[in-house]
Amino acid sequence: MARIFPIFATQVTIIFILSFFTINLAIGDYDTFVRSMDRKLLGVKKEKISHFRLYWHDIVSGRNPSSIPVVQPVTNSSTFFGLISMIDNPLTLGPKLSSKMVGKAQGFYSSASQEGVGLLMAMNFAFMEGKYNGSTITILGRNPVFAEVREMPVVGGSGLFRFARGYVQARTQWLDNKTGDAIIRYDCYVMHY
Ligand SMILES: *[C@@H]1O[C@H](CO)[C@@H](O)[C@H](O)[C@H]1NC(C)=O
Ligand SMILES: *[C@@H]1O[C@H](CO)[C@@H](O)[C@H](O)[C@H]1NC(C)=O
């Protein structure tokens, strides 16, 4: 008996452990579909902050506009309330459209204010240059266009900007008040890995 008991006890322990795993797996199938993972597997090491300055060209006039109204504003609205414009605006390194283009700002802006012009901006900066080719940052925020500095959140990113968060500051560099064409300087401050 003294010899059998330890063996029996071991078997009971093994069965207990096995059944524990089985139960855990069974629960896992249904409830614990979210699992923590090793950040090294994602190549996520040290968070860094990047700053870059880009010029955003809103071309509304001419033969090849990059910014096109797709929904007209509510009639009589002095703030263009209700307007929605889709954009595919060039992003360049210098203030001139002829300077190096590193990507496009793709998305839309929409007039969301009935008192004073205030836009809702929803756009991706889609980079097309060097190692950033294919990476994006996503900007979603309020743009009171006549303010000197407009700050908008960077809410995410992809590629080299995975896990991105931060903000941009927009300043009007140039505005043609006849056509509405504008060049806006964007200073981007982005935390990413
Ligand atoms: C809106 O526009 C119409 C047509 O132009 C005009 O008759 C009306 O007085 C305007 N209303 C306001 C509140 O400006
Ligand atoms: C960016 O990537 C696209 C698709 O992979 C490629 O066609 C294009 O030539 C690349 N552009 C630059 C400037 O590397």
Ligand SMILES: *[C@@H]1O[C@H](CO)[C@@H](O)[C@H](O)[C@H]1NC(C)=O
């Ligand atoms: C348009 O711009 C010119 C020169 O910058 C300025 O003198 C004029 O007042 C502006 N017009 C409007 C309607 O803002």
